Amino acid sequence: MIQCQDVKEAIxxxxxxPEMIEHVLTCSECEQEQKLVQGIGITLDLEDIPMPSRSLLPARAEIVKAVNAHRWRRLSRYVTAGLAAACVLLVFTQVPGFLSSKGDDALRNQTASTSGEQAKNPDQAIASERLDDLGNRNDLTAINEQKKELASTSSTIDPQIVNLLGTYGWTPTGDSFQMQTVTxxxxxIDQPGAYPLGLYWAKHNLYAKDIGLDVSxxxxxxxxxxxxxxxxxxxxxxxxxxxxVVLExxxxxxxxxxxxxTGMAASLKKRDFTDLAKASWGDWLVQNGQVNYKQGPDAQMVGWTPEQVILKYYEAIQSSDYATAYALYxxxxxxxxxxxxxxxxxxxQSWDKGGNNPQNISFVQVIDLQETEVSNKSLPAESYKGSRxxxxxxxxxxxxVTVSVQYKTQLGQQDGINAFFIGMVKETSxxxxxxxxxxxxPR
Known part of the structure; x- marks a missing residue:
């Protein structure tokens, strides 16, 4: 059962x-907490950022001290560079033909090529310089972390994305954004029992189509x-x-x-699934081929009672037939x-494999199964547009359902006799x- 403290922390x-959102609608205490947070957000949005009370620059004495110290470092570099140059000059004068003209040409060509690449792609050059600096430190962990940072986050956004968002009245904050490749x-259209990746894209492509794009x-x-x-x-x-979320x-x-x-989405025009699908969730599933009640596994289940579905679910888990178990969701x-x-x-990227999920159960046997009263026949999270x-x-x-169960990994649940509550639905007639x-x- 959802606890108010957990809901407040999530607020x-x-x-x-979605379940917490539904709880907020029925709990006056959590509703007040939500209003408090919203009020703080509105207040902060309207608040002007104050100017600093004094200059944040360091004192003049500190600046002079830093400049003088820098001079000594520069002198040290010049001395070191001078010694290195003298050594090179000695080699060239004492070992004639040390470098052939062909080698000189190759060196010049390599230098010109590198300079040209940096001029064409300054961002890449900066990133490479940062990684080279890490490499000099010979710190493999830092290198991997820096590579990950350069690959996944940035604060310089593609102007095309800015223009697309601006067309519909949205403005990037300028903070770092997440960037990732997706296949x-x-x-x-998903196969029964398969992870519902196709369903994700079919649903979210509705939002893309609302602004004239088509991910399919x-x-x-x-x-x-x-x-x-x-x-x-x-x-x-x-x-x-x-x-x-913008795909390129x-x-x-x-x-x-x-x-x-969690899971609330709409088009850039603020139109949600209900606005765009022009059908109920169940009818849309049929129209888009996500389910087929005339043939295949779904058709075979049409005549099953809720009790038969639950028993089949645990039988499938016991025999490690996870595809059948997931098809019953x-x-x-x-x-x-x-x-x-x-x-x-x-x-x-895949079904969750922890907790009470099928792939974390090594043994299960149903002991008892009883229908209970549904205390509140309401659809979770249907009150906000993004969740509708x-x-x-x-x-x-x-x-x-009372079961004897053993888990592969225990994270809060215990082996032995356990009782669970299972909600059953018919998504269409x-x-x-x-x-x-x-x-x-129970719920």
Whole structure:
């Protein structure tokens, strides 16, 4: 069960999950905390940055001292350079033909080539100089960290991205932004039981199409994704810091959308899934081929009762048939895995393998299964536009399952007899029952 203290911490860190957002709507204490944080943010936005009360330059005596010290360092360098030059001169005068004219030409050509490359790409030259400096220190750890920094973050943004965002009234903050390469799947339609990567791109491509772009034209290609902090906040009833995700291929934008919090997204025109899909979540899944209730695994499950689905789920885990286990998740539940332990990535790269998830269970056997009352038949996080999926469920039930279980890795859970609560839904009237959530407490 969600605790108020956890929700308050998430409010202050701007890391609310959809379930936490739903909690805020029903808890006056957490709602007041949210309003407090929003008020502070608004106040800080309106506050002028004060000028320093005095000059931040060092005192004149300190400047003179630094200049004098620098002179000695310069003299030391000149002396060292002079000795080196004398040695070289000695070699040239005492060893005729030490360097052939051919060698001189090669040296000049190499110098000219290097200078030309630096002139063409000063940013690359600066980056190379920084890495060379690290190499001189012979510090492998520092080199790797610096390479990672140069590859993933920057504060100089592509003017095309600035122009694209500006067209729709968005302004980069000027702070460092995240940059990463992403390989698009060959298809935006997932196979049953597969990690829902295609579903991610099919959903987010709606936002790209809203501004005349289409990510699907680049299926199977590697693109660059920029996550850019914005000055403006996308306020859909929940005012939070907002970022823009912009995809580029060969320097040209191919897709973009807004995002904030956990899983909340919209087009640069502030239009969310419900605005753009023109259908309920369940109907959109059918229209886009994400599910098929006439043939394949989904069609085979149509006649199953919720109890049969739950029993089949644990049977699949016991036999390590993880694809079948994941195929028994609703598409709504599958989409929550995009943001589980994804770090700075756009989405997690695979199913979460910890906790009570199938791949962390080495043994499981169902002991008892009972239907329980659904205390609040409401769709989580449907109150804010960025989270709306326009889900029109045809059925919703809740069960308590008691199992004997053993875990590969224990992180908060214990081996032995455990009771879990499982939410079951029908995403459309034609859809089979699927698992919507699994928790240690009822909902």
């Amino acid at each position: 202050w860190s701007a890391d609310l999950t 698009l799947p060959d298809s935006f 034209r680049h299926q199977g290609e590697t693109v660059v994704a920029y996550t850019v902090p914005l000055k403006e906040m996308w306020d859909d009833g929940l005012k939070m810091n907002t970022t823009a 291929k060969d320097g040209n934008p191919i897709g973009a959308w807004l995002q904030k919090g 609703s598409k709504g539940y599958q989409s929550t895995f995009w943001h589980m332990n994804n770090g700075e990535k756009l989405y997690a 999926l326009n889900r029109q469920l045809a059925g919703e039930l809740q069960f308590q 034609q859809a089979p029952w699927k698992i919507e959530w699994i928790d240690g407490s």
